[in-house]
Amino acid sequence: MMHPLRKCLPVYLLICLGLHHALGSEIIHGQKVPENQMLYMASLQNDAGKHVCGGFLIREDFVLTAAHCAKWSPTSVVLGTHNLRKVDNNAMRIRVDTCKHPSYTNISSGHDIMLLKLSKKAKLGKKVQLVQLPKSGFKIKNNAKCRVAGWGYTKTAGNSVDELQATDVKIVNQKTCKKEWKIGKVKLPANIICAGGFKTTNGFCKGDSGGPLVCGGAAAGVVSFSGRRCGDPRSPDVYTRVSSFRGWIRNVMRRN
Known part of the structure; x- marks a missing residue:
């Protein structure tokens, strides 16, 4: 049986070393994404309409994201815009229910993945598209x-x-x-x-x-x-x- 202190040690180290999950921030040395690209991107937002995490649309009624994002209680996703100052709540905002991976406990334990079930299907078109998922066993070359x-x-x-x-x-x-x-x-x-x-x-x-x-x-x-x-x-x-x-x-x- 694993000793409780040892079981919690990875989390302790993450805190002591200043390691963090990526809440509240943006890409380093990035560039603005053209409006006709990456149309699967979703902004996870709380009840106050504040962006808390990112996600991506994998089916008309499901967004995939990180399990640790549940900590900030996302209640909706915004789809169909790259500019969060231009959100039409009626057309772009959809309420969600969260479904964390059952084995997730914290970021150091892994299984940091979560599905969001949309309350209604997203309408695919010029501003909203799905992203493809890799097949099981998908491998990526080093330096790719x-x-x-x-x-x-x-x-x-x-x-x-x-x-x-x-x-x-x-x-x-x-x-x-x-x-x-x-x-x-x-x-x-x-x-x-x-x-x-x-x-x-x-x-x-x-x-x-x-x-x-x-x-x-x-x-x-x-x-x-x-x-x-x-x-x-x-x-x-x-x-x-x-x-x-x-x-x-x-x-x-x-x-x-």
């Missing part, structure tokens, strides 16, 4: 170029922005990723992808949580957590590997 997007700060302790930003990041070898995080005495969970934030300042920051890591046109990862500071080149950014959860995603959507 992917893209991450979100709303929020452009630097640690910076200011948030309202227009969707994106930046290119490269996949980091798993052994290298584990080695770099091990220096900080953090054991990475299973079923993750590392990209950006290592030997580069490109990556995500607070508030980009739940957004997609898009590789080859598919949403291969979900933004989970990063290091002490946004854009810190010493530790790779960590994403939940979507292909490892295809069965769970399929089962939840089938039941609903």
